[in-house]
Amino acid sequence: MSSVIDGFAVVLEPANLLYCLVGVVIGMLIGVLPGLGPAATIAILLPITFGLEPVTAVIMLAGIFYGAQYGGTVTSVLLRLPGEASSVVTVFDGHALARQGRAGAALGIAAIGSFIGGTLSIVALTLVAPIVAGFALDFGPPEYTVLALLGIMLVSTISSGGRIRALTAAAIGLLLATVGRDDFTSAERFTFGNLSLADGIDFVPIAMGLFGLGEILYNLEERHRAVQAPTRVTNVWPSRADLRQSSGAIGRGSVIGFVLGILPGGGAVLSSMAAYALEKRRSKHPERFGQGAIEGVAAPETANNAAATSSFIPLLSLGIPANATMAVIFGALLIQGVTPGPQLVTEHPELFWGVVNSMYLGNVLLLIMSIPLLGVFVRILRVRAAVLAPITVLITLVGAYTVNNSIFDIGLVIGFGVLGYLMKKAGFDPGPMVLAFVLGSLLETSLRRSLLLFDGDLTGFLTRPISGVLAAAFLAVILLPLARTLLRRRHPKPSREAEGQADSSLPAEGQADSSLPAVGPEGSAEPAGRSVPNVVGAAGGDQRRAGPVSQQTVRRDPNPEESE
């Protein structure tokens, strides 16, 4: 218990307070701005964290992640333009409320829900993470092998662009992780005699390239509409009736977000959709949803914050990142010389509790800032993408150099940037690739250690209790969708109920079909498209596919950006 309190002492150090504030402000900004998502931003800012203490660095990066969940709401409500993929469902009722002149109430309830969801999730994190870590201390190489495989598999399952493409990206990530000297025999692998590759490819250029630069290049092709100055927001405090109506939704959203956030591959997007769907199903008047139901804003906004927080549990207690953003934070910790894993709580309690406790503070800061600063954030929307792009690209290039003082690293960033761009064009999500790269050496090392342990007998994985259970889960993840495909072939039209239950590969799509409202004739929200069910990208690099939701509310400038 005393280490929990020591954690607060760590948070209250002036430097940590400052970087917590910096993190949440950056997070809110990128949440509001179309262009970069949290994973890309964190990747680009990695070089800056090198000069910081590990705990300070992670406090800031975590702030960016959950801060973005707050910011994404603003544009959903005011402009019908989700700033983050996790705020797509907020658009339906949030913008309807804004059109009724109740934008303030929608934003207010979203901020309050986010605060409650985030805070409840931190309390649960405080209680659960040490227990999970204690349990995981007994994990040996076989358990880690299966756990890493399961993580990669689950993340690929829920990724956008289809399972096979996601698995392909993951396999390429695993292959990239083998470049460099082999840990066991120090044989050089795939280095092509290049000295810069002998120590392996650094994580930073991969993350900066695939997420950061890839995203920037991909956005270049997209012409951005001029953003219409939104209506003034007045009266941000929701009424007492609103609060009463939303309280249940906030409670349920917190639970859904927390649970889905822990699962590898789960996260903010999936949980916001699940929370929305649940509220609609439970409601006595489901027809209100889409017409400006305040619960329709409260539930998803609560859930996405709760999920953003709870997705730290697998990272901090097992050392397994649950999504792409966590993979980048994992990389940041490794660079700092801290290996996340079950020993983190006992070996670096100040880091563990410092980061966890900073989230309480960050959520308070966000709640305080989000309401009065709304006008400022809305004004930032007017900064044009054409001006932001060269700034971010130069930060990326110069930042990549500063990591190792290496021009070769800038070249790598550009190379991976082009790869990320091409992957996105071809419908491959770079998220699983970065995740698999991060887990690659852990996976290979534990696999080879396990095989030494088992004398090369693969059935050893099944006979150890924990790895056996995990292996069963792993097989279930593979076999269930396969069985479904076979069943579907035999019976061309299975009942929707059965399909919804068996469909673990595209949960968002299943929900989108059955419970999300259509956005209306002019809308193009396409929640089932390749954009939205991207859970990896949600936390990760692919926010922008959330895309514009309506063309009606965002007036097209007849002569965009040329009339200066």
Next chain:
Amino acid sequence: MTTEPADDRPPAAGPSANLIAAVVVIALGGAAVVGAAGLGSGPGTWPTVVGVALVILGLILAAQARRAEPPERFTRSSLLVVAAVASMIAFVAVIATIGFEIPTVLLAFVWLRFLGRESWRTSIAVSLGIVVVFYALFVGALDVTIPHLF
């Protein structure tokens, strides 16, 4: 150019594009298997496993090429990306010899004026502003060892 719907992604390419992606994946997997064979068992085993997995995934992708969601087509605006990458390669090529200041101004200017179609005035002002801030930040405040002229 303003008649097309703004903010739209380029149109979809044909199924052959999926096939090309699949072939690239198979080739990569094959190369990994061949490269791993030279390493022998031990260091080569894991890359072989991953390479074989890639080949299998590539074959599945090829089989699904017709049904799967097609990739985006390369359009005229893809040339923007080519120009962007070229500008960055030029940046890397000269930064070690002439420092980062001039390449930074030029890259920012090219992106603003020609890729972003900003006005001359905005482009010049912003690109000069960027280099001043970068100099103050990286050389002045952070004391980074980036090659610089001044």
